[in-house]
Amino acid sequence: MSVLVVGSVAMDSVETPFGKADDVLGGSATFFSASASHLTDVQVVGVVGSDYPMDKLRELEKRNVDLGGIEQVDGSSFRWRGRYRHDLNSAETLETHLGVFSHFEPKIPARFAKPDFLFLANIDPRLQLAVLKQVERPKLVASDTMNFWIESRRPELVELLGHVDLITLNDSEARQLTEQSNLVQAARWIMAHGPKHVIIKKGEHGAFLFRDNNIFFAPAYPLESVFDPTGAGDSFAGGFIGYLARTGDLSEANMRRAVIYGSAMGSFAVEKFSIERLMTVTRPEIDERVHAFKQLVAFEEDLDA
Numbered sequence: 001m002s003v004l005v006v007g008s009v010a011m012d013s014v015e016t017p018f019g020k021a022d023d024v025l026g027g028s029a030t031f032f033s034a035s036a037s038h039l040t041d042v043q044v045v046g047v048v049g050s051d052y053p054m055d056k057l058r059e060l061e062k063r064n065v066d067l068g069g070i071e072q073v074d075g076s077s078f079r080w081r082g083r084y085r086h087d088l089n090s091a092e093t094l095e096t097h098l099g100v101f102s103h104f105e106p107k108i109p110a111r112f113a114k115p116d117f118l119f120l121a122n123i124d125p126r127l128q129l130a131v132l133k134q135v136e137r138p139k140l141v142a143s144d145t146m147n148f149w150i151e152s153r154r155p156e157l158v159e160l161l162g163h164v165d166l167i168t169l170n171d172s173e174a175r176q177l178t179e180q181s182n183l184v185q186a187a188r189w190i191m192a193h194g195p196k197h198v199i200i201k202k203g204e205h206g207a208f209l210f211r212d213n214n215i216f217f218a219p220a221y222p223l224e225s226v227f228d229p230t231g232a233g234d235s236f237a238g239g240f241i242g243y244l245a246r247t248g249d250l251s252e253a254n255m256r257r258a259v260i261y262g263s264a265m266g267s268f269a270v271e272k273f274s275i276e277r278l279m280t281v282t283r284p285e286i287d288e289r290v291h292a293f294k295q296l297v298a299f300e301e302d303l304d305a
């Protein structure tokens with residue numbers, strides 16, 4: 001089944017305790033596509049400036065990513081500069097340069113207008129709403145956001161909640177959006193505003209899936225070294241939606257499996273800068289990591305003890 005993603009296609013400059021990278025491929029749609037394309041075909045809509053290294057982005061085309069919805073226009077590309085200190089769970093945004101992104105009006109090519117799955121990756125919620133008006137109702141619409149938009153476009157974000165089936169947020173964003181400190185209550189608040197499913201990610205502490213009265217929790221894979229956490233959330237979303245699109249099954253059991261695929265893809269993304277690791281990881285390595293998740297939480301109950 002097809003997946004359409006609309007989001008940022010950026011040039012990132014990142015500093016972590018382990019190194020520094022300047023103007024590398026980044027953006028929510030880029031990480032999502034690099035991740036989801038291991039499981040399904042992906043169609044991308046976004047905008048880049050005349051300075052964007054299109055040859056590097058085109059590497060994604062070798063892996064069933066259709067870049068037919070990427071517009072290249074005059075001006076400078078969206079740039080994000082961030083730093084992680086020893087707490088790799090929280091990025092400090094040093095600079096957000098919107099560039100061509102500030103005048104972006106997503107145009108969904110006719111051949112992308114009937115997606116089975118739609119991921120509204122992290123961009124201005126007004127643009128996320130504009131995309132919804134241009135597509136035939138997909139099987140599942142999921143969206144993501146971040147503190148930048150919660151602070152600057154809160155009413156539009158709350159409006160968006162009424163139109164999506166699922167939202168992914170990290171724990172601090174969920175608290176900020178809902179003004180609830182308890183994450184179970186934060187998820188309830190979000191579900192009361194529209195989405196049937198809520199995923200709250202807690203970085204190295206794993207991720208929750210809330211759906212009706214069910215809660216599923218997956219740990220994060222305990223890597224020995226996390227190199228650069230940028231893009232973990234979008235790569236998680238890529239693995240999660242990619243797996244749902246591959247299987248076409250929205251049952252509770254399958255959504256739980258999808259959370260594990262998401263967690264596995266997120267864990268690969270953080271092993272290197274940018275999308276480097278996502279470009280080299282193989283399907284057997286992904287399956288092996290999914291299996292390692294099962295081992296991680298498997299235990300035998302002893303009710304006689």
Ligand code: AMP
Pocket residue numbers: 008010011012025026027028031079080096122123124146148149229230231232233234235
């Ligand atoms: P995450 O998966 O949350 O680590 O997402 C990281 C990506 O989000 C980076 O590659 C950035 O280019 C991108 N990003 C940062 N700020 C924004 C923003 N305000 N809007 C859209 N994308 C952003």
